[in-house]
Amino acid sequence: MIEAADLREWRSHDVIDPDGRKIGTLEAVYVDTSSDEPAMATVQVGLPTRHRLVFVPLDDVIVGPGYVRVNYSRSLVKDCPAIGTDDVLPASGEEAIFKHYGLTYQPGAGGERQLARR
Template sequence: MATTLRPEELVDNAVVDVDGRKIGKVGTVYLSDESRQPEWVTVRTGLFGQKESFVPLQGAHMESDGVHVSVSKDQVSDAPRTDTDTDLTGEESAELYSHYNLPAPRAAMPEETGTSGTAETAGTTGEGGRPGDTGMPRSRAEGESMTRSEERLRASTENVETGRVRLHKYVVTEEQQVTVPVSHEEVRLEREPVTGAERGTTHDIGEEEQEVTLHREEPHVTKESVPVEKVRLGKEKVTEDETISGEVRREKFDIEEERGRGGSER
């Protein structure tokens, strides 16, 4: 165990495993009765940091990114499940030492009767639940207060990519009809009677011809490209309510009254 570690620099620091993977954050620091140096820490892991697991500090050292321990993240995840809010029994302590392949002190060996603890907490709240404890709760002096704590959910949001949209322009061909007025010339025979002085004149009878040129309009189609509208992709932010859930723990008080001859009553 590194002798340079101090409880105040461990609390709320990141814990990094032997492979460089982050395990979680330090919750509680436990000191050895013999050396008075940090020996165990609890690490908050899981969703919202609700799970706490015991991690040994043997061979640990401090670096800029946190506390580097000599065990793996998988070992911590597979550690025996214990309740860090209650005292550990001798059997639970022995399981922790065995899981991490550490020599267990006599206080951590399971016995029929309890023995004194081998470690005590420092830096954060919590009295029992440490390796080597006997499982007996510590009594408080008369008038001394206890603090009741509870866990609460704290939600946050993260901006993640959900998809991409592309705007693509392509050409289609369709049939279109346009009505165009066209005109043409036709021959019309115009007649008018001879009057006046022309009636007294004579004309030779013979063949004669007259030629008139006729015209008509023909429709012609031409095409031109003209802009009609502008289209672009835009984004708008839509806010909606989404419910998330998670398990939280809270502490409760239970009052037990001791009577002289009538036993105890809650």
């Protein structure tokens, strides 16, 4: 199992898809608030003058020297709902990200967020 602390060390590493195509650069790690396990990462994508952050699930992630390989295609990741590089993911935006990847969204019993940035 990959620990959140380990993933934080990989900030600025390339994020690649299963075919080895670069998606972008790892920006941050988000954990599932119910388990405190790494769940998603933000990836910086876009042109140098128009960067944005997209989310990608970290299930079955593989790490190597200088890269993090995710289990999702480059096109699927780049089409994910995005936030600006200085923005924070609003609680109301979490469900759309999970839905984009066909994952179940389960906020806390009191409506708490499912993701927390670490």
